Amino acid sequence: MKSFNAFVGQSLKHFISVGSLVPSSRYLAKRIVKGIKSPVVLELGPGTGVFTREILRVLPKDGILISIESNEIFVKYLENQIKDKRLRLYKGNALHLKKFLKENGLEKVDCIVSGLPIGNFSKEDKQRILKEISESLDEGGTYIQFEYFLAGIMAVKKVFPKISLDFELLNFPPAFVMRCKKSKK
Numbered sequence: 600m601k602s603f604n605a606f607v608g609q610s611l612k613h614f615i616s617v618g619s620l621v622p623s624s625r626y627l628a629k630r631i632v633k634g635i636k637s638p639v640v641l642e643l644g645p646g647t648g649v650f651t652r653e654i655l656r657v658l659p660k661d662g663i664l665i666s667i668e669s670n671e672i673f674v675k676y677l678e679n680q681i682k683d684k685r686l687r688l689y690k691g692n693a694l695h696l697k698k699f700l701k702e703n704g705l706e707k708v709d710c711i712v713s714g715l716p717i718g719n720f721s722k723e724d725k726q727r728i729l730k731e732i733s734e735s736l737d738e739g740g741t742y743i744q745f746e747y748f749l750a751g752i753m754a755v756k757k758v759f760p761k762i763s764l765d766f767e768l769l770n771f772p773p774a775f776v777m778r779c780k781k782s783k784k
């Protein structure tokens with residue numbers, strides 16, 4: 600099945616958790632990975648893998664990409680489509696991301712890429728996921744999140760006061776990219 604069809608099918612069934620009608624464009628994916636140099640990346644909400652593929656493209660040969668996706672159809676799709684020994688794909692809830700890091704012998708990572716529709720999360724889940732992300736990032740590490748309407752930016756700003764904003768027009772809909780630094784104390 601084509602990535603587009605798989606995505607739209609799930610989006611129509613579970614619009615709130617999928618969060619968009621169509622997968623992100625490769626232009627947005629390229630903007631998301633711009634500047635990533637970390638050998639270990641954690642990805643939340645890979646969907647049909649448009650960011651996953653771009654992250655793998657910039658990851659070193661011996662790098663590790665841990666991706667957590669809650670939708671079973673997307674997980675099966677990714678298992679079939681992406682054969683790369685650097686990818687460690689899990690079906691699960693991103694709210695439990697520390698558990699997945701621990702399974703890989705990790706406590707923190709230097710880079711977290713999120714495709715999660717955080718604007719659709721309840722206030723509690725938004726606070727929870729941002730806390731988990733912040734606690735799982737190395738000092739000076741980067742959290743990258745995209746959003747269409749910046750619905751979650753105020754919540755993100757409370758945890759990550761230093762955000763740099765970028766914008767990709769060639770996406771449906773056009774999207775903002777937030778790059779958040781965990782400040783060194």
Ligand SMILES: C[S@@+](CC[C@H](N)C(=O)[O-])C[C@H]1O[C@@H](n2cnc3c(N)ncnc32)[C@H](O)[C@@H]1O
Nearest residue numbers: 617618622623644645646668669670692693714
């Ligand atoms: C907006 S889509 C983005 C998909 C893909 N990254 C892209 O840009 O095309 C959001 C993705 O996050 C997943 N998702 C939503 N809530 C999740 C959660 N709590 N844990 C893990 N994945 C989640 C959805 O199933 C969906 O695949």
